[in-house]
Amino acid sequence: MSGGPERRDAPLADEPIAIVCGGGSLPLAVADAATKRGRRVVMLAVRGFADPQVERFRCHWIGLGQLGRVFKLLRAEACRDIVFIGGMLRPALGTLRLDWTAVRALPRVVRAFRGGDDHLLVSIARLFEDAGFRLVGAHEVAPDLLLPEGALGTHTPNERDRADIEHGLALLSALGPFDVGQAVVVAGRHVIAVEAAEGTDRMLERVAALRRDGRIRSEFGRGVLVKAPKPKQDQRFDLPSIGPPTIAGLAKAGLAGLAATAGATFVAEPAELLRAAEAAGVFVIGTPSHGAAA
């Protein structure tokens, strides 16, 4: 067994880092960024979620619930650092095929599943930590992917947009203790949509539909998408992310732009996102983190 406690303080830069890959393009972006910084990566691609392109890197496919297999793979690959990144829907516990290691951990997992997302993720992190592994935030491995402070392109929020951003940030902060979504849409200080289980893309589709049906009073090109990490969020998991599809959704919803927390928001494909924002005439701004960022 590699990765025993005696190696805890040894330098880790020579060890490969394991990237547990959920859906979307972020796992690839994180792997590319880590590689560029000279770190070897091993992809643990979650079946049903990960993009097959993750096979560009050294890669093993894993099933949710195969905790014992994951531990074995990590030890065989001499990985101690693990990054969790990419979208993964919360599965119903009954649908998981659990291996024996997972079954032994079941009481803890069941307890975890009763709480909100934060609670679930923190519990999973503890399972890995107790087995001698170290959970690392993707933002530590790939800091270049984090949204910087200020406007990204040539478009900037006007005074009304800034008032909407402030309103949205205050609302997200009030929602914090409830482990709800990480995004809201505000137009003319009127809250149009609050994200919960549906995710940002679907919320933006809803705003577009509300506008088509005349249920939003503000004109086309008004209103902002505001994203922020939950106040007590463990930043090693589930930091908000934006990408080119977010810009497409914004444009269809007739919004003026998006504000997200600088240093605590992933941009999956920065160049492509910027190009899309410039073409659509929407702003993308990194707001100060007020201590929320790492």
Next chain:
Amino acid sequence: MSGGPERRDAPLADEPIAIVCGGGSLPLAVADAATKRGRRVVMLAVRGFADPQVERFRCHWIGLGQLGRVFKLLRAEACRDIVFIGGMLRPALGTLRLDWTAVRALPRVVRAFRGGDDHLLVSIARLFEDAGFRLVGAHEVAPDLLLPEGALGTHTPNERDRADIEHGLALLSALGPFDVGQAVVVAGRHVIAVEAAEGTDRMLERVAALRRDGRIRSEFGRGVLVKAPKPKQDQRFDLPSIGPPTIAGLAKAGLAGLAATAGATFVAEPAELLRAAEAAGVFVIGTPSHGAAA
């Protein structure tokens, strides 16, 4: 001009009450209830929103923005008490055809449109009050339509449902200062959906879609819809309402039931709602108002 200040303290029971009718069946239910209590009613049916059936009662059709015409009608009908009831989408200010009285009130209306819904409604109420009219809550005219405390039918929430109800009420209370929606869906203490501009029916459709797509981990028949008036809501406007379509939405969304504030939630068609709830096997419970009710 009838309705001058000298009549402010005169008994009003003989005067007809004006009901400004938005959409849905609630205006009819309120008119029926007031009539049963011996009060004459005059319907002011808002074009594009009110159900044509309101013509069962003495009725005038009005356009949004026809403030002068409404004042004139109210005086001609010798109405001093006015009830606003029924759904009305917040129109874009630019789409209103304003008459001269409305145009003179425009600076106040524009200011009102900048705030949230509460602010808009309170401003409109003031316009009427300044003209010598009195805004009365539909709950005062038709108290029989208010949801009573406790379970309505034979189905009751279990312990898990009660925990979800508590969680939902706490979330709605945190949302209060933001003038957002009045409803959330919670399952296993996990917030599935938060209502904003889309309204309760569409939120329930979204929950049904999330369930179809496997994006909700709780089993079918788990989870609750929780509704409550906003903490500082002027109860003369826009109290939450439920009706048979709410039950149909609940059932499709696979929820266990709904909890709404006793004494501060309208039930448009109580008998029909109860029949639908019993048939669908869902509970409907009136929660204590904690001082929120009238």
